[in-house]
Amino acid sequence: xxxxxxxxxxxVKDNTTELYNLQMQCDSGQYNSLATLFLQSxxxxxxxxxxxPIDKFSWKSLLTFSIIYxxxxxxxxxxxxxxxxxxxxxxxxxxxxxxxxxxxxYVMPMAxxxxxxxxxxxAASFLGGVTRMTISLTVIIME
Numbered sequence: 001x002x003x004x005x006x007x008x009x010x011x012v013k014d015n016t017t018e019l020y021n022l023q024m025q026c027d028s029g030q031y032n033s034l035a036t037l038f039l040q041s042x043x044x045x046x047x048x049x050x051x052x053p054i055d056k057f058s059w060k061s062l063l064t065f066s067i068i069y070x071x072x073x074x075x076x077x078x079x080x081x082x083x084x085x086x087x088x089x090x091x092x093x094x095x096x097x098x099x100x101x102x103x104x105x106y107v108m109p110m111a112x113x114x115x116x117x118x119x120x121x122x123a124a125s126f127l128g129g130v131t132r133m134t135i136s137l138t139v140i141i142m143e
Contacts, residue, residue, distance in 0.1 A: 006033050006061045034061040037095070042087045046123070049094040050116045054105060062099040066092060089130040090123045097122015 033056060037045055048056070073088035100122065101115025112118075127133065 006058050007031070033057045034064060037061060037065045042091055046087075046090055046094055049091075049098050049119045050123075052116070054102065054113075054115055057098065057102070059099060059102050059106070062095050062102060066095040066099060069095065085130060086127070089127045093126025094119040094123040096126065 036048070037057065040048070069088065070092045073085070073092060076083045076088075077085060098115045098119035101112055101118030104118070105112040105115060128137075
């Protein structure tokens with residue numbers, strides 16, 4: 001968060017800014033999208049990854065978040081502590097899927113309009129791969 005400078009101007013909706021954007025080392029009226037990904041609750045982060053506009057998260061923030069969160073998930077899963085695997089796999093897959101959607105939008109702007117769809121596909125596929133579920137059961141859980 002300190003090394004990736006990703007300050008973006010907050011979008012104004014009905015004279016209020018978005019509720020869950022974190023400013024962290026940004027100027028007034030801006031937010032840090034990487035800090036927003038890391039410092040929210042996991043449920044809010046998944047909601048942001050699935051429903052936010054296309055320009056809320058940059059590809060640098062999504063790539064950094066995906067790699068670091070995946071490494072942290074693998075590390076904590078290998079420890080002998082009680083830790084979940086469901087939400088970290090959903091978060092990592094959603095971030096990776098949104099990254100693919102954002103990069104495809106840069107390459108083909110007319111073909112990709114909503115990276116949240118890619119985030120949903122990424123979350124379902126990553127959850128299915130990590131927990132060894134069938135894809136039909138994963139899709140039922142995601143609904």
